[in-house]
Amino acid sequence: MAKANILLIFLCSLVLLLLGGVRVEGNPNYRDALQKSFLFFQGQRSGKLPANQKVSWRSNSGLSDGSLDHVDLTGGYYDAGDNVKFNFPMAFTTTMLSWGTLEYGKRMGPQLQEARAAIRWATDYLLKCANSKPGKLYVGVGDPNVDHKCWERPEDMDTVRTVYSVSSSNPGSDVAGETAAALAAASLVFRRVDPKYSRLLLQTARKVMAFAIQYRGAYSDSLGSAVCPFYCSYSGYKDELLWGAAWLFRATNDAYYYNFLKTLGADDQPDIFSWDNKYAGAHVLLSRMALLGKDKNFEQFKQEAESFMCRILPNSPYSTTQYTQGGLMYKLAESNLQYVTSISFLLTTYGKYMKAKKQTFNCGSLFVTPNSLIGLAKRQASDAFNSFLMPRTMN
Known part of the structure; x- marks a missing residue:
């Protein structure tokens, strides 16, 4: 079972804690935790580090990444404690960082610049992956089967830096759709502060999404043991097509993406949201048009988003979600907090949309x-945060 890096997704919950009206000073200090989360991203950086790098014990690494295929794939982030760059979860992390920044950036204070820097470190790398060779999308660097047998600093690594890609003959609609989502979401983050960079991100997102749509297939099937069992696409690739098209529609308002969304339908019934399964996130994102834009064409996505909430709420007659005795959401045994925090982000964001238009709904x-x-999300994120500090208190 792949291990997603909890702290990458946990940032989203720190954002909602900081901005959702709970205390930010005292013990624990959530504002301080948010700041330290961005330090975590700096600690995971690959490539040539900038002069303003705050995590001083890290140095340049992976400077030859891509050379085996005669391209430059330096940069990006290492996964967890590995020296591997897995683009599938990295792109999802980038999408979520961008979404969190779009929703709550105005209240981040000085950490807004850190959020943009964290996003750009990823998107600079993803742009290289998308634009280095025509017809290819690079999706990772480093052989995980070799890397996981060797525990060493990235500055000292001596394992082969194998590169992996998808193409028309070896498709990867899932990783391509997620990459397109990340680039499109980030283009919105930089639209006003760096218009030229934003246009490059969006142009590349369009290209990658076209590739994802035209050449259908799961990257797990194309790359096998290079990505499985680490980050297999267990949910298939339809959710990434929906997710990628949703972000491109938000970034462009192009009817092409809306029409494509309609061909995918909205009949899935998820009760989880993660680096692998994006249905719920896409439904919440698209419901924004129905709630804030009052666009009836998106009503089906609003209904899907509310059905998801009904499967999460503990007192709902339609709930499919377990809770511990202490009240913490329980989804899967491995890395459960990543699901707690990502779902909490959706709860908070949908609650924000509802509050803006004074909306309610019923679960039976x-x-x-x-x-x-919002109340459930705050409790979940607070419990998740405290479980890092006092794990024995969680039942």
């Missing part, structure tokens, strides 16, 4: 208000 006999969702 359960009356759901914006505060129902």
Whole structure:
């Protein structure tokens, strides 16, 4: 089972804790935790580090990445404690960083610049992966089967830096769709502060999404043991096509992406949101048009988003979610907190959309208000945060 890096997704919960009205000073200090989360990203950096690098014990690494295929694939982030760059979860992390920044950036204070820097470190690398060779999308660097047998600093690594890619003959609609989502979401983050860079991100996102749509297939099937069992595409690639098209529609308002979304349908019933399964995130993102834009064409996605909430809320008659005795959401045994925090982000964001238009909905006999969702998200994120500090108190 692949191990997603909890802290990458945990940042989203730190954002909602900081901005959702809970205390930010005292013990624990969530503002300080948010700042330290960005330091974590610096600690995971690959490539030539900038002069303003704050994590001083890290140095340049992976400077030959891509050379085996005569391209430059330096940069990006290492995964977890590995020296491997897995683009599938890295791109999802980038999408979520961008979404969090778009929703809550105005209240991040000085950490907004750190958020943009963290996003750009990833997107600079993803641009290289998408534009280095026509017809190829690079999706990773480093052989995980070799790397995981050798525990060493990235500055000292001596394992072969194998490069992996998808193409028309070896498709990867899932990783391509997620890469397109990351680039499109980031283009919105930089639209006002760096318009030229934003245009490059969006142009590349369009190209990568076209590749994902035209050449259908799961990257797990194309790359086998290079990505499985580490980051297999267990949910298939339809969710990434939906997710990528949703972000491109938000970034462009191009009817092409809306029409494509309609061909995918909205009949899935997820009760999870993660680097692998994006359905719920896409539904919440698209529901924004129905709630804030009052566009009836997106009503089906609003209904799907609310059905997801009904499967999460503990008192809902339609709930499919387990909770521990201490009240923490329990989804999967391995790296459970990544699901807790990513779902909490959706709860908070949908609650924010509802509150803006004074909306409510029902899960059968359960009356759901914006505060129902936001309150649950705050409790989950607080418990997740405290479990790092006091793991024995969690039942």
